[in-house]
């Protein structure tokens with residue numbers, strides 16, 4: 001059987017880690033078996049769906065590196081792939097359910113329904129429909145409200161059956177039909193509901209496997225009942241494990257970033273996110289940690305998936321991101337970092353081009369300090385302006401007395417040469433200076449770093465000196481000397 005899976009996002013917000021996680025597993029399941037993936041936009045909730053969210057969803061999925069064979073953006077044999085363009089199909093299906101006697105009209109008011117929802121199991125009447133609409137419909141009894149009274153269409157759930165969901169991860173999960181509500185399939189507005197549209201489309205689009213979050217498990221028996229009513233073969237279902245926050249409650253905004261876009265803004269790499277997302281529900285059963293998407297496709301198997309909840313571990317994601325920052329092509333890393341500096345207004349796009357070589361050196365000097373692309377800002381800002389502030393504690397400690405001012409002045413003189421020098425040459429000069437003057441290296445290195453960067457930590461001092469060049473380094477030292485004297489440093 002050729003595997004066909006789908007991403008079925010609802011464009012009601014930015015996609016979050018949970019959506020991306022299930023999208024990834026749909027992708028891996030299809031691609032690892034040479035199958036196809038479709039993108040279907042589930043936008044039947046007119047009030048909450050927005051076209052810009054659809055665009056962003058597609059953009060985010062692409063950014064993650066996922067791709068699909070069919071979708072609203074590229075067509076395909078089972079289109080349209082946007083549910084709002086398939087309303088006629090759903091209407092035909094609703095008609096089939098009406099003709100088959102599988103549904104009835106429910107005239108219960110919102111107030112009645114709200115009151116019903118508050119009732120506990122035993123007291124609940126006719127599964128979600130408190131007004132006896134089902135009975136009335138069955139008896140064909142009169143007393144129906146007059147025309148124009150709003151109604152929903154409910155599925156007539158069978159009374160005493162067991163509906164078995166055969167989940168690919170969890171095995172058989174049995175539901176007693178008596179505990180399943182007569183679920184609504186058409187709202188009073190006439191809009192078909194997710195349970196129906198999703199099942200109908202999976203069937204018509206030839207979807208063989210549905211991978212979705214555990215929170216959908218209670219929907220699945222209802223959809224199996226619908227499939228049977230239509231005479232459709234239901235797809236296989238795999239409900240992925242829920243993702244929990246560090247406090248083991250369901251991952252939500254309370255725990256910090258949850259939307260993929262936010263991680264993107266915070267400077268995470270798509271490779272790292274995908275790599276990490278794969279670990280939320282799957283693992284290679286060995287020590288390996290770095291998995292490009294292609295390798296995930298090769299290694300993936302449902303057997304290696306877990307149904308136990310996974311706990312989102314920000315530190316691990318950050319660690320993986322740091323690894324990926326050193327795995328991707330240097331050129332791309334430099335471009336990403338430059339773009340970030342442009343976005344933050346440290347340089348213009350034109351300057352980023354002109355200063356490309358310098359930026360390459362800045363990125364190299366930052367090295368493993370770059371855990372995310374965003375980290376380039378504190379690693380690079382002082383290179384790009386002469387007007388950086390001094391870290392207060394650092395200045396109090398290392399730019400404080402006339403002795404330091406004198407040492408810095410002498411060091412600046414040593415740097416005078418009129419030609420560019422490598423980090424190694426800079427190091428030699430400073431080491432010689434320390435050796436000859438007998439000033440302790442701490443009293444040279446720390447004030448120099450403060451003078452050149454305004455802070456106590458950062459890239460290697462000699463790399464910094466190479467990047468700045470003699471002239472700028474000396475000007476910065478002069479500024480620090482002036483600062484010391486202005487503050488009235490005494491010997």
Ligand code: GLU
Nearest residue numbers: 008009010042198211212
């Ligand atoms: N639109 C649904 C959601 O975003 C799809 C669920 C499914 O994959 O069946 O939750």
